[in-house]
Amino acid sequence: MKKLYAVIGLGRFGGSICKELSKEGKEVLAIDMDEDKVNEYKEIATHAVIADSTDELALKELGFRNIDHVIVAIGDNIHASILTTLILGEFGVRKITVKAQNNYHEKILEKIGADEVVHPERDMGRRIAHSIISSNVLDYLELSDEYSVVEIKAGEKLSDKTLIELDIRKKFGCNVVAIKRGKDINVSPMPNEQIIMNDILIIIGSDKDISRFQKALV
Ligand code: ADP
DSSP, X not given: OOOEEEEEOOSHHHHHHHHHHHHTTOEEEEEESOHHHHHHTTTTSSEEEEOOTTOHHHHHHTTGXXXXXXXXXXXXXXXXXXXXXXXXXXXXXXXXXXXXXXXXXXHHHHHTTXXXXXXXXXXXXXXXXXXXXXXXXXXXXXXXXXXEEEEEEOOTTTTTOBHHHHTHHHHXXXXXXXXXXXXXXXXXXXXXXXXXXXOEEEEEEEHHHHHHHHHHHO
């Protein structure tokens, strides 16, 4: 059976999720209490409905009990976001992803049973900050408070050297998990793999180790 998604709150974040899921051919129910927003998504989502997600009965009538994954993308109204998450939890929705506004909001959401809490502005800010610090850091993905994955463009210090010569694992404690060269991606680079200028290295490690590696070789 086709997986059913619902997006509550069609601001920039929820709207973008809704568009992307629909583009991928997914069945999406789009909800907002603002009529103009709902009209905007009438042609995009499978169904777009005006509703207040803090109204338990309204959600029940919309069949929320049968939705597999709900994304709560309510912006500033933390009260509404928490109440909506609680209602969805009581319905037994299989997966609830909620956008948090701040760290306190995030903690509450985790306590009341959100399966996934996202913090798009904070995370995007961090990613952009890393690429501002070094133009060779193309992307930065936090895995946990301590570990990350970074995409680094090879400059002079890395070019024309093999992984064994660089000895990144031993010297810095991080791992090169893949090397992108143009359109090709090598997901299990061998120790004798030679890095060429502008190759993109995907590196996993603790933030401390990645930072040491960057200072020395990026
Ligand atoms: P963003 O920062 O992602 O642009 P916004 O705060 O602009 O987020 O948008 C949040 C959306 O959530 C708004 O369109 C708003 O109408 C909607 N919204 C807020 N509370 C509720 C609610 N209780 N039920 C349904 N939609 C809501």
